Amino acid sequence: MAPADEPVPSPDVIITGAGVAGSITARRLAETGARVVVLDPAPPFPPNPERRGALYMKPAVNYSPETRFAHEAFLAASAFYSRLQTEHADIDFWSPTGTLSLAWNEREHKRQEKLIARNQWDPAFLQPVSPQKASSLSGLEVTVPGLWFPAGGHLRVDALRQAALTHPLIRVITTTAHAQQAQAGTDRWYVQMPSGDRFQAQTLIFATGAASTQWAPELPLGCIRGQLTTLPATKLTPRVAMAGAGYALPPFGGRVCVGATFDRHSDLEKPDSHSDQANLENLAHWLPSLAEALAKPQAYGNWAGFRSTTPDHMPLAGELNGHYVLAGLGGKGLMYAPLLADHLMALRLGASSPLDEDAAERIAPSRFFQR
Ligand SMILES: Cc1cc2nc3c(=O)[nH]c(=O)nc-3n(C[C@H](O)[C@H](O)[C@H](O)COP(=O)(O)OP(=O)(O)OC[C@H]3O[C@@H](n4cnc5c(N)ncnc54)[C@H](O)[C@@H]3O)c2cc1C
Structure with a gap:
């Protein structure tokens, strides 16, 4: 620059x-x-170290044009971040941990089963995993299967x-x-x-x-507010980027990240404690083992922003x-x-x-x- x-x-x-x-x-x-x-x-x-995010995607059951586009974008993003990180070794922004997308409820479980049955996925992009494999990948107790994206990861966005x-x-x-x-x-x-x-x-x-x-x-164009929450890491922390009804990201600077809210009717620019609470309550639905580990009163960090949306x-x-x-x-x-x-x-x-x-x-x- x-x-x-x-x-x-x-x-x-x-x-x-x-x-x-x-x-x-x-x-x-x-x-x-x-x-x-x-x-x-x-x-x-x-x-701002609190602004974080995951490289994740949700393929459709059938390989639709939108899924094809997302598939290509995902691979391009993973390759771009790896290259840029190599060129700027002094700015630590990309953790290529892989992303694990959990079949956290019955509906998502059925959806994942169908998308595996109906498509031939390259295992370098997507692999179905058992609860045992999901547990060993993530380092957390996971009782549901999931999809493993080896080229995924998480980022410090700023x-x-x-x-x-x-x-x-x-x-x-x-x-x-x-x-x-x-x-x-x-x-x-x-x-x-x-x-x-x-x-x-x-x-x-x-x-x-x-x-x-x-x-x-x-x-x-529309606009939807969101907030993510960071908390001090405990002994039980995810080793990979995890997605479900939200996401949970491994520690960076000693803090795990949980997100993110979708506040359709809010124009609040600053983070608020209500959204931190919502993130933790949501986590308890889809990744209870991590929610329990984080349950004690914590010093929250947070970041709020607005997503630009299309119909x-x-x-x-x-x-x-x-x-x-x-x-x-x-x-x-x-x-x-x-x-x-x-x-x-x-x-x-x-x-x-x-x-x-x-x-x-x-x-x-x-x-x-x-x-
Ligand atoms: C809480 C939260 C969590 C998210 N988590 C993820 C995630 O895990 N993974 C993911 O893929 N995406 C995530 N997103 C979405 C992601 O942040 C957006 O898709 C992405 O930032 C869009 O990039 P953008 O450049 O279009 O917008 P932004 O990144 O929002 O950038 C817009 C920029 O425009 C600038 N600007 C605004 N007005 C002007 C002006 N008049 N003149 C000059 N500059 C201006 C702003 O200052 C800003 O820097 C999340 C979003 C939120 C809110």
Whole structure:
């Protein structure tokens, strides 16, 4: 990343939003030689250690186009995080522990049985496991079977953003960008900064997560609050990322992480104790052995944020009104972002996308305007 006092070079790309999607897209563009300016009022310097997440997915019973897309995204994300971690050994953000998805109730058990019976899964991607195997993988007492994703794992999300943005061709500017600051020229975009600086670039990408409606009010984007909770690790802690009716992540800095709430009707920006309680009550439903181990009064840590959602639960990545939009990543941005970044990069260059035509149409912003 360019130091703050260096003169700002004229970028090739301006990205508003240095969240999961914006920072990974900036990184992929910079890796191919593009000069990128990223604008965000809350860049991850220093990273918040409480913001954590899992690389997990829930395949459908039949290998639907959506599952195929998620499968490809999952593998792309795992490979990207492993490579980026190797390049930034000093920023510890990725733990490739594998992810264990438990058949925590009867309905999920039947669903998992069907998806195993109906598909031939590559064991390097997904394996059914018995309760015994689930126990030995996780280090916890598990009484139900599950699905094991060896390429999964868990992340310190802000440290991931920091690692992605640490590149000599990326400059991060701490500012909130507003729609009225961006103006289209004949072959470039102009963005006026409150400081008086004016950037121009051929490509403008909006990646502002749940705040994306300001750039694209015509898109049917929703927003759902969530909160995760961290607690001091006890002797009984998960060794792998675990998913069920929520997720539980192995200790980092001596704290396990349990999440996350889906608060459909809340716009509370700060974490609250009610959501911490909800996370622990939920854990007791799907992973009682860990809930019991964590049951004593604890010093909670937490992080709250907002997920950007779409009516069809597919993310949005593509061109809209001459700029690009990357939004609607819902609760799976850590899985989707690296593949979507590569897709946007290909669109910008007119190169061939890692996505086939069908998948590209399913995530295109224009899908909401077609009859
Ligand atoms: C509690 C919780 C737990 C989650 N757990 C997981 C998980 O385990 N696994 C997973 O895959 N996903 C998880 N998610 C979802 C994941 O965080 C999102 O999918 C992901 O962050 C989406 O990336 P994004 O870049 O679109 O949005 P964000 O990461 O939210 O980033 C948006 C960025 O835009 C910036 N911004 C906003 N407005 C402006 C503006 N006007 N100008 C400039 N910048 C602006 C913000 O400051 C922010 O940095 C979780 C979400 C929550 C809330």
